[in-house]
Amino acid sequence: MPTVLFEAENRKVEVPAGTTLRKAAKKAGVSVYGGVNKIANCRGFGLCGTDRVAVAPADCANSMTFFEKLQLGDKAKERLACQVKIQGDVVINTAPAIEYGKVMTENFKFIALALPFGVLTLGAVIYMVFEMVGKPLF
Ligand code: FES
Numbered sequence: 445m446p447t448v449l450f451e452a453e454n455r456k457v458e459v460p461a462g463t464t465l466r467k468a469a470k471k472a473g474v475s476v477y478g479g480v481n482k483i484a485n486c487r488g489f490g491l492c493g494t495d496r497v498a499v500a501p502a503d504c505a506n507s508m509t510f511f512e513k514l515q516l517g518d519k520a521k522e523r524l525a526c527q528v529k530i531q532g533d534v535v536i537n538t539a540p541a542i543e544y545g546k547v548m549t550e551n552f553k554f555i556a557l558a559l560p561f562g563v564l565t566l567g568a569v570i571y572m573v574f575e576m577v578g579k580p581l582f
Pocket of ligand 1: 485486487488489490491492493494495524525526527
């Protein structure tokens with residue numbers, strides 16, 4: 445059975461060949477998500493691109509899937525943990541996922557602050573339009 449070493453976390457786990465890296469991480473008690481992405485992710489469907497990891501050596505995993513190429517591009521050095529199927533002993537670096545999580549958390553904070561102002565502005569515009577056409581809302 446292939447061995448998966450999560451370098452930064454210093455955790456090692458054995459999994460059957462073909463297991464996804466996401467499942468191996470779960471088994472090892474390692475998160476492949478950072479920040480807000482721990483909650484806001486697609487649960488392994490390859491759609492969100494949040495579980496970015498570095499896999500070494502690359503030939504001990506399947507080739508990039510359609511969803512990885514879509515999310516990361518053809519020549520990306522990172523992989524999506526949910527799309528990687530382990531074929532041999534690998535060393536995993538979860539730093540890209542943690543970094544991406546920090547970026548997404550900052551974006552989320554901005555959206556959380558901007559959204560109420562956007563909604564208020566939209567309400568004011570709608571109110572003014574109805575006032576201008578002579579059909580007040582209130
Ligand atoms: S969990 Fe969403 S892409 Fe992997």
